[in-house]
Amino acid sequence: MKPLREYEIAFVGLKPGVHSFQYEVDDSFFDNYEGPRDFSNVKATINLSLDKKSSFFMLKFEIGGTATVTCDRCGEPFELQLWDDFHHVVKLVDNPEEMAESEEDPDVSYISRTESHLNVSDLIYEFIHLSIPMQHIHPDTADGKSGCNPKVIEMLERMNQQAKEKDNPIWKGLDKFKDN
Ligand SMILES: [Zn+2]
Structure with a gap:
Protein backbone atom coordinates (compact mmCIF):
# COMPACT_ATOMS: atom_id res chain seq x y z
CA MET A 1 0.00 0.00 0.00
CA ASP A 140 -34.03 -1.11 20.72
CA THR A 141 -36.62 1.45 19.67
CA ALA A 142 -37.48 4.41 21.91
CA ASP A 143 -40.34 2.45 23.54
CA GLY A 144 -38.00 -0.38 24.50
CA LYS A 145 -38.98 -2.85 21.78
CA SER A 146 -36.54 -4.73 19.59
CA GLY A 147 -35.48 -2.67 16.57
CA CYS A 148 -35.31 -5.82 14.42
CA ASN A 149 -37.67 -6.44 11.52
CA PRO A 150 -40.74 -7.87 13.34
CA LYS A 151 -41.70 -10.11 10.39
CA VAL A 152 -38.29 -11.79 10.37
CA ILE A 153 -38.33 -12.21 14.16
CA GLU A 154 -41.83 -13.70 14.05
CA MET A 155 -40.72 -16.17 11.39
CA LEU A 156 -37.60 -17.11 13.37
CA GLU A 157 -39.72 -17.68 16.49
CA ARG A 158 -42.14 -19.85 14.58
CA MET A 159 -39.26 -21.94 13.18
CA ASN A 160 -37.81 -22.24 16.68
CA GLN A 161 -41.14 -23.35 18.07
CA GLN A 162 -41.54 -25.94 15.33
CA ALA A 163 -38.04 -27.27 15.98
CA LYS A 164 -38.87 -27.60 19.68
CA GLU A 165 -42.15 -29.38 19.01
CA LYS A 166 -40.37 -31.88 16.79
CA ASP A 167 -37.84 -32.62 19.56
CA ASN A 168 -40.47 -32.91 22.25
CA PRO A 169 -41.07 -36.61 23.09
CA ILE A 170 -44.75 -35.95 23.97
CA TRP A 171 -45.39 -34.77 20.44
CA LYS A 172 -43.44 -37.69 19.03
CA GLY A 173 -45.67 -40.03 20.97
CA LEU A 174 -48.79 -38.36 19.65
CA ASP A 175 -47.45 -38.59 16.11
CA LYS A 176 -47.11 -42.32 16.50
CA PHE A 177 -50.63 -42.55 17.88
CA LYS A 178 -51.93 -40.56 14.93
CA ASP A 179 -50.27 -42.90 12.41
CA ASN A 180 -52.15 -45.85 13.83
ZN1 LIG B 1 -32.16 -6.84 13.54
Whole structure:
Protein backbone atom coordinates (compact mmCIF):
# COMPACT_ATOMS: atom_id res chain seq x y z
CA MET A 1 0.00 0.00 0.00
CA LYS A 2 1.30 3.45 -0.81
CA PRO A 3 1.28 5.87 2.09
CA LEU A 4 -1.78 8.11 2.19
CA ARG A 5 -0.30 11.57 2.09
CA GLU A 6 -3.30 13.32 3.56
CA TYR A 7 -2.75 11.38 6.80
CA GLU A 8 0.84 12.48 7.19
CA ILE A 9 1.61 14.93 9.94
CA ALA A 10 4.75 16.99 9.41
CA PHE A 11 5.68 17.06 13.08
CA VAL A 12 9.09 18.68 12.79
CA GLY A 13 7.54 22.07 12.23
CA LEU A 14 5.05 21.70 15.11
CA LYS A 15 5.61 23.56 18.35
CA PRO A 16 5.59 21.51 21.57
CA GLY A 17 2.04 21.19 22.92
CA VAL A 18 -1.36 20.13 21.69
CA HIS A 19 -2.37 20.29 18.03
CA SER A 20 -5.71 19.31 16.53
CA PHE A 21 -6.40 17.52 13.26
CA GLN A 22 -9.61 16.40 11.71
CA TYR A 23 -10.17 13.68 9.12
CA GLU A 24 -13.25 12.59 7.21
CA VAL A 25 -13.22 8.94 6.21
CA ASP A 26 -15.55 7.12 3.82
CA ASP A 27 -15.50 3.73 2.07
CA SER A 28 -12.77 4.83 -0.35
CA PHE A 29 -10.33 5.00 2.58
CA PHE A 30 -10.79 1.27 3.18
CA ASP A 31 -10.13 0.48 -0.49
CA ASN A 32 -6.47 1.22 0.31
CA TYR A 33 -6.42 -1.77 2.63
CA GLU A 34 -6.82 -5.42 1.78
CA GLY A 35 -8.27 -6.60 5.08
CA PRO A 36 -11.88 -7.79 5.27
CA ARG A 37 -14.58 -5.59 6.71
CA ASP A 38 -18.19 -6.31 7.56
CA PHE A 39 -19.45 -2.74 7.35
CA SER A 40 -20.05 -0.26 4.53
CA ASN A 41 -21.28 3.24 3.86
CA VAL A 42 -18.82 4.66 6.38
CA LYS A 43 -19.12 8.32 7.22
CA ALA A 44 -16.61 8.77 10.00
CA THR A 45 -15.09 11.88 11.48
CA ILE A 46 -11.84 11.51 13.37
CA ASN A 47 -10.77 14.27 15.72
CA LEU A 48 -7.14 13.77 16.55
CA SER A 49 -5.32 15.69 19.22
CA LEU A 50 -1.57 15.34 19.19
CA ASP A 51 0.43 16.46 22.20
CA LYS A 52 4.00 16.97 21.07
CA LYS A 53 6.63 16.27 23.72
CA SER A 54 10.38 16.29 23.18
CA SER A 55 10.76 12.55 22.58
CA PHE A 56 7.23 11.26 22.11
CA PHE A 57 3.72 12.19 20.98
CA MET A 58 0.54 11.53 22.88
CA LEU A 59 -2.31 10.94 20.47
CA LYS A 60 -6.00 10.86 21.20
CA PHE A 61 -8.39 9.77 18.45
CA GLU A 62 -12.09 10.50 18.83
CA ILE A 63 -14.09 8.47 16.35
CA GLY A 64 -17.60 9.62 15.45
CA GLY A 65 -20.06 9.15 12.61
CA THR A 66 -21.94 6.21 11.17
CA ALA A 67 -21.46 2.93 9.31
CA THR A 68 -23.93 0.40 7.93
CA VAL A 69 -23.77 -3.14 9.29
CA THR A 70 -25.95 -6.24 8.92
CA CYS A 71 -27.95 -7.27 11.97
CA ASP A 72 -26.86 -10.66 13.33
CA ARG A 73 -30.40 -11.39 14.51
CA CYS A 74 -32.73 -10.41 11.66
CA GLY A 75 -30.23 -10.10 8.79
CA GLU A 76 -31.27 -6.59 7.77
CA PRO A 77 -28.86 -3.66 7.44
CA PHE A 78 -28.93 -0.81 9.91
CA GLU A 79 -26.92 2.29 10.63
CA LEU A 80 -24.53 2.02 13.54
CA GLN A 81 -23.36 5.05 15.50
CA LEU A 82 -19.60 5.24 15.87
CA TRP A 83 -18.55 6.69 19.19
CA ASP A 84 -15.22 5.83 20.74
CA ASP A 85 -11.91 7.25 21.95
CA PHE A 86 -8.46 5.72 21.58
CA HIS A 87 -5.13 6.74 23.03
CA HIS A 88 -1.82 6.01 21.43
CA VAL A 89 1.79 6.96 22.17
CA VAL A 90 4.41 7.31 19.44
CA LYS A 91 7.98 7.38 20.70
CA LEU A 92 10.87 8.90 18.78
CA VAL A 93 13.86 6.59 19.04
CA ASP A 94 17.08 5.68 17.21
CA ASN A 95 16.11 2.07 16.53
CA PRO A 96 12.33 1.94 15.96
CA GLU A 97 12.22 -1.58 14.49
CA GLU A 98 14.15 -3.12 17.36
CA MET A 99 12.04 -1.27 19.90
CA ALA A 100 8.79 -2.32 18.22
CA GLU A 101 9.84 -5.98 18.34
CA SER A 102 10.16 -6.00 22.11
CA GLU A 103 7.15 -3.75 22.76
CA GLU A 104 4.13 -5.60 24.13
CA ASP A 105 1.80 -2.66 24.58
CA PRO A 106 -0.32 -2.27 21.42
CA ASP A 107 -0.92 1.37 22.33
CA VAL A 108 2.74 2.26 21.87
CA SER A 109 4.61 2.50 18.58
CA TYR A 110 7.97 3.86 17.46
CA ILE A 111 9.37 5.99 14.70
CA SER A 112 12.90 7.06 13.97
CA ARG A 113 14.23 10.36 15.31
CA THR A 114 15.33 11.10 11.75
CA GLU A 115 11.72 11.01 10.48
CA SER A 116 9.92 14.24 9.75
CA HIS A 117 6.40 12.86 9.19
CA LEU A 118 4.03 10.69 11.16
CA ASN A 119 1.44 8.82 9.12
CA VAL A 120 -1.73 8.13 11.11
CA SER A 121 -3.73 6.28 8.42
CA ASP A 122 -2.99 2.80 9.85
CA LEU A 123 -4.05 3.94 13.30
CA ILE A 124 -7.29 5.42 11.94
CA TYR A 125 -7.94 2.18 10.05
CA GLU A 126 -7.42 0.13 13.19
CA PHE A 127 -9.46 2.39 15.46
CA ILE A 128 -12.47 2.53 13.14
CA HIS A 129 -12.45 -1.28 13.13
CA LEU A 130 -12.21 -1.33 16.92
CA SER A 131 -15.07 1.14 17.30
CA ILE A 132 -17.43 -1.29 15.54
CA PRO A 133 -18.62 -4.01 17.93
CA MET A 134 -18.15 -7.69 17.00
CA GLN A 135 -21.85 -8.32 17.45
CA HIS A 136 -24.28 -6.23 15.43
CA ILE A 137 -27.81 -6.18 16.83
CA HIS A 138 -30.47 -3.59 15.99
CA PRO A 139 -30.70 -1.12 18.87
CA ASP A 140 -34.03 -1.11 20.72
CA THR A 141 -36.62 1.45 19.67
CA ALA A 142 -37.48 4.41 21.91
CA ASP A 143 -40.34 2.45 23.54
CA GLY A 144 -38.00 -0.38 24.50
CA LYS A 145 -38.98 -2.85 21.78
CA SER A 146 -36.54 -4.73 19.59
CA GLY A 147 -35.48 -2.67 16.57
CA CYS A 148 -35.31 -5.82 14.42
CA ASN A 149 -37.67 -6.44 11.52
CA PRO A 150 -40.74 -7.87 13.34
CA LYS A 151 -41.70 -10.11 10.39
CA VAL A 152 -38.29 -11.79 10.37
CA ILE A 153 -38.33 -12.21 14.16
CA GLU A 154 -41.83 -13.70 14.05
CA MET A 155 -40.72 -16.17 11.39
CA LEU A 156 -37.60 -17.11 13.37
CA GLU A 157 -39.72 -17.68 16.49
CA ARG A 158 -42.14 -19.85 14.58
CA MET A 159 -39.26 -21.94 13.18
CA ASN A 160 -37.81 -22.24 16.68
CA GLN A 161 -41.14 -23.35 18.07
CA GLN A 162 -41.54 -25.94 15.33
CA ALA A 163 -38.04 -27.27 15.98
CA LYS A 164 -38.87 -27.60 19.68
CA GLU A 165 -42.15 -29.38 19.01
CA LYS A 166 -40.37 -31.88 16.79
CA ASP A 167 -37.84 -32.62 19.56
CA ASN A 168 -40.47 -32.91 22.25
CA PRO A 169 -41.07 -36.61 23.09
CA ILE A 170 -44.75 -35.95 23.97
CA TRP A 171 -45.39 -34.77 20.44
CA LYS A 172 -43.44 -37.69 19.03
CA GLY A 173 -45.67 -40.03 20.97
CA LEU A 174 -48.79 -38.36 19.65
CA ASP A 175 -47.45 -38.59 16.11
CA LYS A 176 -47.11 -42.32 16.50
CA PHE A 177 -50.63 -42.55 17.88
CA LYS A 178 -51.93 -40.56 14.93
CA ASP A 179 -50.27 -42.90 12.41
CA ASN A 180 -52.15 -45.85 13.83
ZN1 LIG B 1 -32.16 -6.84 13.54
